[in-house]
Amino acid sequence: MRRVDVLVIGAGFGGLAAALRLQAAGYRTLVVEARERPGGRAYRLEDHGHVWDMGPTLVTLPSLFRELWHAAGAEFDADVELLPLRPYYRVVFADGSSVDYGGGDDAGAVAALAPGDAAAVARFLHSTARIYDRAFGELARQPFLRIADFLRVVPELVRLGAHRSVYALAKRHFADERVRSLFSFHPLFIGGNPLRASSVYSIVPHLERTEGVWYARGGTYAIVEAMVRRFRELGGDLLTGTPVSRVFTENGRASGALLASGEGIRSRAVVSNADAPMTYLELLEPKDRPKLWAWRLPRMRYSMSCYLLYLGLDRAFPDLAHHTIVMPGDYRGTLRHVFDGRGLPPHLAFYVHTPSRTDPSVAPPGRETMYVLVPVPHEGRGIDWEHEEPAFRERVLRELERVPGFAGLRQSIVVAHSFTPRDFAERLRSFRGAAFSIEPTLWQSAAFRPRNRTEVPGLYLVGAGTHPGAGMPGVLLSAAITARLVSADLGPAVRRVLVAPAAAGG
Template sequence: MTVFGQPSADTDKAIVIGAGLGGLSAAMRLGAKGYAVTVLDRLDRAGGRGSSIDQNGHRFDLGPTIVTVPQLYRQLWEDCGEDFDRDVDLRPVEPFYEIRWQDGSVFTATGSTETMVAEVARLSPGDVKGYKRFLKDSARRYVVGYEGMVTKPMHKLWETIKVLPEFARLRADRSILGLARARVKDERLRMALSFHPLFIGGDPMHVTSMYALVSHLEKEYGVHYSVGGVQAIADAMVKVIERQGGQVIQGAEVDEILIETGSVQGVRLTDGAVMAAPLVVSNADAGHTYNHLLRNHRKRRWTRAKLKRSRWSMGLFVWYFGTKGTSAMWPDVGHHTILAGPRYEGLLQDIFMKGHLADDMSLYLHRPSVTDPGVAPAGGDTFYALSPVPHLGHDNPVDWSTEAAKYQEKVAAVLEQTLPGFQDHLSASLTFTPEDFRSRYLSPHGCGFSVEPRILQSAWFRPHNVSEEAKGLFLVGAGTHPGAGVPGVVASAKVLEQLVPDAPASRKTTLPMAAE
């Protein structure tokens, strides 16, 4: 076997564990640096949590549905000598989403500041001034937290220490919900300004107010949808990797990362096969990487005990369902809808702190067929309804073998208020619980988004992109810096690019722009 950094015919080989968006982005960037890359993935199609399932003519996006910061993808493609817009049909979604409360009130989010201020004035005239202050808060946090940190390595403590004065000035110690409380009085608006961290696994009552930057990010870059879903982006990534000379192997599960004399040697698969490489990038969950893939290696930092003490993101219950003959029904239901439950803070406490599966819920309803009719048979619709629920690591975890069907009935009752009669038109149906996230994605505790993005579990405090455990071992994806969410996992590969040297000069090439 080869040792990272020593002269060898194999020093240009790299293995990426997992074909999620982080792993595929990493493979693209390593390919552009001259490496011969092999991506190994246990599923039957690329994309990881961004993959899809087909049933009865419906294509279901299993995970992320919203594309933000499209320049991240365009830059990734450009750095590989490719053209993103030739490979992916990305379309803006306007309005971004709609929040509906049980009292019948509605808040519509758009890219227009003027329209958003009018929405606030309609709901709560006295909060307009506070909302404008929140917009300024969001813009300042975007500059510091996104532009200043997201694509920069944070494995050295100094990189985090030097931003602490700015964090203190911006009151990063205050939660995003705390910031919303300080700016607006209307409880509906407090929810509307603070719920975004839920889409990356964070409790709005405890994650830092730096996540207010999401409001600015949405306004600045818009909300987009990829025709064919996020799966189409993943498939396009695979094609770029193959054009670079790399390969993506599905149905190949890595069981162990092999280490010798402090350096990565390669990986062993579950079927016993060994693949040698001096550079290994894990896109598996950081918890799975350290607890399982490195189980025979004594850890210096991310020990089993340390991971057990960490706070993890919530679990997810997702109902994927298709309907027939409904494309003209429910004309007021758009691409993205948030159905707010009767409680906000109490529900968050049940999910994150108590580990209690409540009877009430808030749902994210995804209806891509209004933008992309091809996801459903003619005249039909494809949906998914997502409910945040406790992960499986709490005391007395939810027994989903007995609770799943009952919880689905409760979800259906909530959906009936927005999609009356939808159950009479069902043509496809499947559900995912935290048990499925644990078995399908090897996610610790069945979490939806790995380690929770609290302030002391971010930047240097999060599992590093360059591992302390072995020379030649790197991490990308939701469990490492900068964190969960599609922009975060794609950006983690940009961080990786800065940490990995170019492949030997004999392979290093400047790729021309792909021919039309």
């Protein structure tokens, strides 16, 4: 039976980042991934010369990647080229108005949209900067292993207004509903409902302005490939096409895993990058499941899911921005339906990523590669995707074609692939097909979320379903927290990885 120091289950961003940190610290680390390629949600699809990122598409907080690479004795910018996006997004509203958001004069852009709200932009951004300064380090970089750890920071959170939602904060500053949506939609990027997500998540506009919004040349998967290269250069081992059947325990402690092939792997620690509910409810045997989480996980709120289209187009669409966000006619009603309703929403929101506008390498010459995301309810909300997908696809394309810049979209499609909530459940093993695992609300955060160090000794979690949450920044922060906890529990590694002097001094 193979023996390692740390076994990491799942090669998503969280699993790879934790593995890279632990391998660099000297622990013999093995990553096992069920799919044929690493990446998890950050998978790559290729067809007829078109290349799509199937999951995350943009980079915020690139400093977190630089921290990760530095921990591995390397320089991120030597491995990955980031291209700045300006504007960050073109936002189109149901009345036909639009605004180019980010990377420029946002107050001026708002003035053209809603003159009465222009002066409030600076006040809103100041309030989000204050929340960032006081809350980000306290909440996002620390493990919350006990309820008492969270209760300790509650008074400060109340002073910051964290009990209010992101939308409520925007409403306090802006009168125009379009502007409110413009400064409150960001929680959707991590599976949060702007009507419910704590105003702590309103820091995203501040982070965007502090570090920018970026695209990785070659797509987000280029970062996955670079992480794998660094991990292997440090002596780490990655096995793909290797699903895990269960985590086994000895005397109540996680001590390895049984693979679907029947092979067992022994380890001193197990780090699961599988969806947190699936780790507890499927990978652990009933006798090993902590009773609290076995009861609570099925009762928690889960993020919305997504309907995705990956389109290859036979011509360029020169009037499009890299990112286009199309707001629904009924913003609040659509959010309520997507998160709490049954059936398909009557109004649709769109996030459209057209990477070939910035990076010609992802499409054949003269063609366009496009990614269309529509927020939809997760599984269990009365939608039979096998039956409804064809008609819904046609509806999505028909509605999108009415948006300025997208005319002639349907007749230009030469390649099309779709990904539904059923695919999230079956192909990515996401609980209830939720695209971002557990919904980020104040009372599903920190110690109220599955913890980085579980109640099963030797078993740790990393990724969207644990603290601090989903999105690439959240997942990278969870990897840093989890790697730190594993190191503290295992003690100093017997073997140290040698770091090149030039890299060490970076």
